[in-house]
Amino acid sequence: MGKIWRRAECGKLYHICTNFHSAIIIVSFLSACIVISTMPSFRKPFVELSCDHRWLHDAQKTYLYTTRRSKLYEDMSIDIAKNGPLFLDMGTTSQGLQLSELFNLSSGQVVPLQKPAHPPVRATVLHLDFDTARKILQAVQKTFPAAFIGVMWYQDPRLYHSSMYHASHHLEPIPASREEIAEEIRATNEVAKRCCPLDIRLERVVLTSTGVLLGCWQVVNGTDPAIIRKWLKTHLPNSPTKQLYNPVMIHTSLARILGPPRDQKMVNYFDTYVSNLNMELCNFKATLRELWFVEEMDVLALALNGRLKQHRFPLECNSTSGKALF
Ligand SMILES: *[C@@H]1O[C@H](CO)[C@@H](O)[C@H](O)[C@H]1NC(C)=O
Ligand SMILES: *[C@@H]1O[C@H](CO)[C@@H](O)[C@H](O)[C@H]1NC(C)=O
Ligand SMILES: *[C@@H]1O[C@H](CO)[C@@H](O)[C@H](O)[C@H]1NC(C)=O
DSSP: OHHHHHHHHHHHHHHHTTOGGGHHHHHHHHHHHHHHHHSHHHHGGGGGOOSOOTTSOHHHHHHHHHHHHHHHHHHHHHHHHHHOOGGGGOOBOTTSOBHHHHEEOTTSSOEEOOOEEEEEEEEEEEEEOHHHHHHHHHHHHHHSOGGGTTTEEEOOGGGOEEEEEEEEBTTBOOOOOHHHHHHHHHHHHHHHHHOOOEEEEEEEEEEOTTSEEEEEEEEEESSOHHHHHHHHHHHOTTSOSSOSSOTTOOEEEEEEEOSOOSSGGGGGGHHHHHHHHHHHHTTOEEEEEEEEEEEEEETTHHHHTOOEEEEEEEOOOOGGGSOSOO
């Protein structure tokens, strides 16, 4: 909208330009045009455009994805203020599963319950290496006080990941033969070859109303998740039409709070813990170097250490097989 407005207004001015007496007005108008067009509030509507973006050059596209991600994370962070901490009464997950079906807390420890997934979920995820994941885990454990032991489940640092695209998920299961799955694995490898490793920076930590602590990332360099998902979509033509995540989103599940902490007073300080963790992890840098095709034999196997088969592919940045960055 900003761009169209600018073109229309500046076009009109061009015709008046023949009139010498208007020159001074034109100069002021043109300056106004330039000033207005560089104002953030006029660049913003850009982001909401749903039409073809091919005319944008790379820097503008990067800007578009970045601002869309920030807006998305902003919206996600106000979810808990809008809906309240639903997890305090052992509620449901964002995927509609009962928490009590996923965890057994009765021994005073958090024990995940594994349930077979029929058919197995087939997901492609970007993997975060163990050393980096361990540092993040330490920050999470340091920030949340001991009162949360027994009601908090920490993501296994060997399986930190950002979900990109599903070839089959629980909402739209797509059964496949071994041959079809082998083809999906091969196709995922093709995409990984084209993608460049992603340098990412933590933009914020969000606690959702369902109790999931999420690390939300911004992309500094590498193939944007929006592009990775686009390529996966063309390479996995039978995948569910409705995917689970916003195309620009790149987030990592860090932990899940399953109920009220032992010391009830702590309930009033969620904001403080989340903001402390934000301070701890803000701008934390990481690099994602692998795309995984994962078969989750158990429900939420990646999150709950269930049974899974993973196929790992390095991001090779092979630009001869297509423009690597965009
Ligand atoms: C939960 O754990 C308790 C204590 O270890 C055990 O007795 C119970 O059978 C478990 N429940 C389920 C559903 O696994
Ligand atoms: C961005 O990533 C590409 C591909 O991995 C790499 O060649 C380039 O040096 C990186 N640029 C910066 C500024 O890190
Ligand atoms: C890059 O991709 C092209 C076309 O798929 C292939 O011929 C070439 O060998 C690849 N290069 C590398 C370094 O993998």
